[in-house]
Amino acid sequence: MKKLPVFIFILAFSGLLTMAEEINISGNWTLTITTQRGERSNNVIFTQQGEKLEVTMKTQRGEIKGEGTVKSNEIEWTITRETSRGQITTTYKGKIEDKNNMSGEVKMGDFGTASWKAVRQPA
Numbered sequence: 001m002k003k004l005p006v007f008i009f010i011l012a013f014s015g016l017l018t019m020a021e022e023i024n025i026s027g028n029w030t031l032t033i034t035t036q037r038g039e040r041s042n043n044v045i046f047t048q049q050g051e052k053l054e055v056t057m058k059t060q061r062g063e064i065k066g067e068g069t070v071k072s073n074e075i076e077w078t079i080t081r082e083t084s085r086g087q088i089t090t091t092y093k094g095k096i097e098d099k100n101n102m103s104g105e106v107k108m109g110d111f112g113t114a115s116w117k118a119v120r121q122p123a
Contacts, residue, residue, distance in 0.1 A: 025096060025099075025120075026046055026048045027123075029044045029120050029121060030044075030119050031116060031117075032118070032119075035114040042057055042058060043057075043058040043121075044056065044057050044118065051069050051070055053068040073095050074093075075092070075094050075095070075096055076093045078090065088111075090106060091107045092104060092105075092106045100119060101118070101120075103115070104116055
């Protein structure tokens, strides 16, 4: 009878590990930010290793790199860019909805917040 609780624990723990392994957002995505001025989309490459996240955003002004984390279905990354007004740090926070969709909010330095969504590009 003592083996049953141990078996249940092992089964539950292995299920949690499987869920954690399933969330890997590495790949090419289309990121759309919605502001008061409308929508703006950019291509983004996410490279995930465990909880560590590297981000390369391709914009009209070139590539911008950032770093962040993925914890369970929560995602967060930060990009710092040089502008004519100085450095602006942009922080993205959101949720991974499924293997092809994410959404959240972005804080654009001192310029306020906006919503964002990302869709995985077909391979």
